[in-house]
Amino acid sequence: MELLSTLSISQLKPFGAKLTNVDLDSLEQRDRIRNLLFENGVLIIPADGAKAGNRPIYDEESLLQLAGIFGKLENSHPVIKSKDTDVRVQLLDTMGNTGIPANSFLFHSDMSWRINPSLATVFSANILPSSGGNTCFQNANLMYRNLSPELKNKLHSMSAIHSLKEGYSRGNQPDEVKSDIASTHPVVIKHPETDVPLLYVNENFTVKLVGMCEQESAELMKCIFEEASNPDQILSHSWTVGDVVVCDNLGVQHLAKADYKEFRRMYRLVVHDSNLRLKPYVGVDK
Numbered sequence: 378m379e380l381l382s383t384l385s386i387s388q389l390k391p392f393g394a395k396l397t398n399v400d401l402d403s404l405e406q407r408d409r410i411r412n413l414l415f416e417n418g419v420l421i422i423p424a425d426g427a428k429a430g431n432r433p434i435y436d437e438e439s440l441l442q443l444a445g446i447f448g449k450l451e452n453s454h455p456v457i458k459s460k461d462t463d464v465r466v467q468l469l470d471t472m473g474n475t476g477i478p479a480n481s482f483l484f485h486s487d488m489s490w491r492i493n494p495s496l497a498t499v500f501s502a503n504i505l506p507s508s509g510g511n512t513c514f515q516n517a518n519l520m521y522r523n524l525s526p527e528l529k530n531k532l533h534s535m536s537a538i539h540s541l542k543e544g545y546s547r548g549n550q551p552d553e554v555k556s557d558i559a560s561t562h563p564v565v566i567k568h569p570e571t572d573v574p575l576l577y578v579n580e581n582f583t584v585k586l587v588g589m590c591e592q593e594s595a596e597l598m599k600c601i602f603e604e605a606s607n608p609d610q611i612l613s614h615s616w617t618v619g620d621v622v623v624c625d626n627l628g629v630q631h632l633a634k635a636d637y638k639e640f641r642r643m644y645r646l647v648v649h650d651s652n653l654r655l656k657p658y659v660g661v662d663k
């Protein structure tokens with residue numbers, strides 16, 4: 378028991394941190410874990426590396442306790458279904474007879490189509506294919522810093538429209554999304570916790586740059602993604618059943634690789650702040 382009072386942290390490459398000896402009942406650890414998320418972007422907690430009371434970290438109650446460190450939880454999603462036992466635990470089902478195609482997603486920030494996108498996402502692997510299905514993460518601050526000075530300057534004053542309906546129809550979903558939710562956000566935002574600049578356009582849900590015609594917008598977005606993305610800066614997590622991963626949903630973009638054929642089920646808990654509004658980044662580059 379004494380051993381578990383000391384949180385163990387190992388830095389991952391190219392970013393992120395792995396946590397072991399996690400004890401969710403420790404108030405001191407809970408504060409530390411909150412800070413670690415915003416310092417590192419991604420926290421990986423192996424199935425056997427944590428507990429909450431006598432429960433394992435991947436237990437439903439533990440997942441709720443972990444997600445609660447970061448704020449309030451969503452209790453519904455327009456497309457993704459929830460567990461019968463608790464609506465705050467969403468089911469990301471892909472492949473098999475009941476799941477959506479694995480290639481339904483491009484790199485994205487969860488719910489960027491909403492006026493208050495989610496702050497953090499907790500994932501846990503429940504059923505995995507025999508191989509493949511890694512989740513990949515890109516750091517949005519690094520994505521911004523990869524841009525040329527000319528492009529940074531151009532983007533500082535721009536906004537972009539993000540759409541649920543267009544995002545999911547791009548994503549090869551079998552059932553058409555009936556009604557849309559769309560929001561406009563600055564292209565470069567200030568992280569609400571750390572103040573660092575973040576690139577806040579994504580290939581999945583961002584549909585258009587404001588003030589440009591369709592073609593101009595599509596060409597500039599292609600240019601942004603080419604400059605911002607660097608394969609050497611992607612963190613790729615290979616799952617074991619029961620692993621839990623927390624990601625800073627504004628500071629990091631993510632997608633699951635579509636390189637598997639069997640059924641895959643992830644649990645997802647989404648943290649939000651109803652008062653959050655994304656602010657443009659103005660100031661000296663960090």
Ligand SMILES: [Fe+2]
Nearest residue numbers: 485486487631
């Ligand atoms: Fe997602």
